[in-house]
Amino acid sequence: TQLLEQSPQFLSIQEGENLTVYCNSSSVFSSLQWYRQEPGEGPVLLVTVVTGGEVKKLKRLTFQFGDARKDSSLHITAAQPGDTGLYLCAGASAGGTSYGKLTFGQGTILTVHP
Amino acid sequence: GAVVSQHPSWVICKSGTSVKIECRSLDFQATTMFWYRQFPKQSLMLMATSNEGSKATYEQGVEKDKFLINHASLTLSTLTVTSAHPEDSSFYICSATGDRVNYEQYFGPGTRLTVT
Numbered sequence: 001t002q003l004l005e006q007s008p009q010f011l012s013i014q015e016g017e018n019l020t021v022y023c024n025s026s027s028v029f030s031s032l033q034w035y036r037q038e039p040g041e042g043p044v045l046l047v048t049v050v051t052g053g054e055v056k057k058l059k060r061l062t063f064q065f066g067d068a069r070k071d072s073s074l075h076i077t078a079a080q081p082g083d084t085g086l087y088l089c090a091g092a093s094a095g096g097t098s099y100g101k102l103t104f105g106q107g108t109i110l111t112v113h114p
Numbered sequence: 115g116a117v118v119s120q121h122p123s124w125v126i127c128k129s130g131t132s133v134k135i136e137c138r139s140l141d142f143q144a145t146t147m148f149w150y151r152q153f154p155k156q157s158l159m160l161m162a163t164s165n166e167g168s169k170a171t172y173e174q175g176v177e178k179d180k181f182l183i184n185h186a187s188l189t190l191s192t193l194t195v196t197s198a199h200p201e202d203s204s205f206y207i208c209s210a211t212g213d214r215v216n217y218e219q220y221f222g223p224g225t226r227l228t229v230t
Contacts, residue, residue: 006157031216042120042207042221043158050216088157092217100146100163100217107157 002027004091006105014113016078021087021108024071029091032072033102034063037086079112086110117141118210120222127198127229135193135225137208143188144210148219149181152205164191198229 004025011019023032031050035043047056049065049072056063060083062075072089086109090102117140127133137147146165150158162183164170170183180202182194191210195202205226209219 031218033218035221040205040224040226042118042209042223045116045218045220048216048218086155090219100211100214100219101148101160102217102219104157104160107155109155 002029002091002093002103004089004103004105006089006108008108009106010109010111012111012113013079015080017112019076019079019110021074021089021110022071023073023089023091023105025091025103026070027091027103028069029093029103030069031092032065032069033090033092034072034074035088035090037088043086043088076110079110081112081114084110084112116218116220118144118208118220118222120208120225122225123223124226125228127227129199129229130197132194132196133198133227135195135206135208135227137191137193137210137222139189139210139212139220142210142212144191144212145188145214146211147185147191148209148211149183149191149193150207150209152207152224154205158207161193195227198227200229203227203229 034046037043047063052067052069054065060077089105121136149161162170162172164185172178185191207224209221211219
């Protein structure tokens with residue numbers, strides 16, 4: 001069974017601060033996705049990383065995939081109230097009975113105060 | 115692109131009745147669809163995986179006779195909660211993928227089920 005440990009579970013910060021969310025596993029993933037979810041809505045895909053060591057930027061968000069494809073991080077610079085939400089990392093398995101399934105981290109509830 | 119719709123967005127039903135939730139991929143063909151359940155302020159819990167034209171694969175602990183899944187076409191999957199009870203009240207979310215390379219999943223907006 002693959003596990004993805006996401007931390008921290010809760011983050012409450014002031015507008016303008018920086019933050020980092022981590023996802024760690026002992027398993028190798030073929031790709032890793034980051035999602036953001038607002039209350040009462042479905043998760044929205046932010047980014048997919050597939051190559052070990054890959055770094056992707058989406059405005060103030062920086063995503064990194066570990067060299068061994070077992071861990072990932074999300075860094076937000078100068079957080080804004082609009083960044084508030086539940087952030088989820090999810091690792092994709094390839095092949096066999098786990099085809100296409102995502103292993104989700106526990107989620108990080110981010111609250112950015114104005 | 116990659117839009118998934120879900121209907122209804124919320125439903126209230128009486129204990130003992132059945133409820134059907136539809137999940138549609140609007141602009142792509144979904145080779146695989148997934149059904150999740152989510153409790154407040156928690157991550158997603160996978161219930162089952164369905165491939166078009168095949169029987170769904172249920173996760174351990176999920177009753178297949180209670181949560182009936184049908185994937186009739188490459189754009190439609192349905193989840194029927196049979197003989198619903200208050201403990202079935204939850205937020206149900208579907209996702210769909212047609213991506214056989216990176217396995218990106220696109221999620222519907224979710225269905226809030228309340229069983230009274």
